[in-house]
Amino acid sequence: MxxxxxxxxxxxxxxxxxxxxxxxxxxxxxxxxxxxxxxxxxxxxRKIKTLRETLREKNLLNSFLEQEAYRLSKNDSKIATLPLRNHLDIAYVGVITIGTPPQEFRVVFDTGSANLWVPSTTCKSPACRTHNAFNPQNSLSYGEVGKPISIVYGSGIFRGFLGSDTVRIGNLVSPKQSFGLSLVESGFDFVPFDGILGLSFPSIAFKDTIPIFDNLWSHGALSEPVFAFYLSKNKSEGSVVMFGGVDHRYYQGELNWVPVSETRYWKINTQIHPQTHKTHKKRHPTSLGTQWGRGYN
Known part of the structure; x- marks a missing residue:
């Protein structure tokens, strides 16, 4: 037996x-x-590495995405979309929730940083008084982490501490997601959003934290390791952020894939051809994305 x-x-x-x-x-x-x-x-x-980690280490992630371009944009791909609103051409803002029951926040989906943070009810900065603030005592799923965290952006500074809770982006759920709770905010007094959700690489994330995109992928919430933006010509409505693939309804033709030059920021190399009779060309790194000023830990 x-x-x-x-x-x-x-x-x-x-x-x-x-x-x-x-x-x-x-x-x-x-x-x-x-x-x-x-x-x-x-x-x-033993815990094995994810497909994304393995491909990134071998510099094969971009080749994989290029080969899978058609499959990533199929009709039957599991793609989650979240509406974005253009606020006076300052920022494209979407709504997420944190906690149980959910507390709602407007965030910028920032490709220049890797961490999520929102104001806390213990923050005394003027910016916190004019934005939605997270109250840990009102969430049944909140976990105290307590480590201090600080991020310096091109146009502001965030200082606070780490917490952990359930984060929802549309119908996507990221359990036990680490995020920052502000104690001090500078430069965010009049911005049209409460916090920032970083979508850059784990290599620039705060120590011992996992970016929300990587957490969603590791928990099987995404069909493919892809996110995309569609920015509408409409001044305020119609823009979306997509997770898990690229919705073919937002483009025509085929997708063209360009290798990322480094696994820190979404940066590619571009070539400039001078309008002269000379045949030389110059290569310049170009940063792409929806960043709110590059974030530094």
Whole structure:
């Protein structure tokens, strides 16, 4: 007879073991059956890297995306879209929720930084008094992390501490998502958003934090490791951010893929051809995206 299999796991990232036992039953005259334990086998398990991590280390991520371009934009791809609103050409803002029950926040989807943060109810800066603030005491799913965090942007400074909670972007759910709660904000007094949601690479994220896009991918919430923006000609409405693929309804023709020159920011190399009879050309790095000033930890 085989006894049930059991799993013994510690905290996230620790080694897990599966074990099972092979038992036999021996009849005994004048008494109950006896069970003899023959063997116990224990196999160590290790967490393997995600497809995105492996491809990035081998500099194959861009080739993968280029080869998969058609599949990433199929009709039946699992793509989540979130409306964005253009506020006076200052920022494209979308609405997310944090906590249980959900607390609503307007955020900029920023490709120049990698962390999510929103104001906290303990923040005393003028900017916090004019924006929605997160109250940890009102969330049943909030987890205290407590580590201090600071990010310097091109047009502002954020200082606060780390927390963990459930974050929702449309119908996408990112459980136990680390995010910053502000104690001090400078330069955000009159902006049309409450916080910033970073979509850059994990290499520039705050220490021991996972960007929300990578967290969604690791939890299987996305069909493909892709996000995209459609910025409408309409002054205020019609723009969207897409996760899990590219919705073909927002473009015509085929997608053209360009390799990213470094895995820190969404930066590509461009070539400038001078309008002269000379044949030389110059290569210049160009940063692309929807960033609110580049973020530095």
């Amino acid at each position: 085989h006894a049930p299999c059991y799993r013994n796991c510690g905290s996230r990232g620790s080694r897990c073991r599966f074990a099972w036992s092979h038992n036999s039953w021996t009849p005994s005259r004048g008494g109950p059956l006896k069970m003899e334990l023959l063997a116990i086998v224990s196999l160590p398990l």
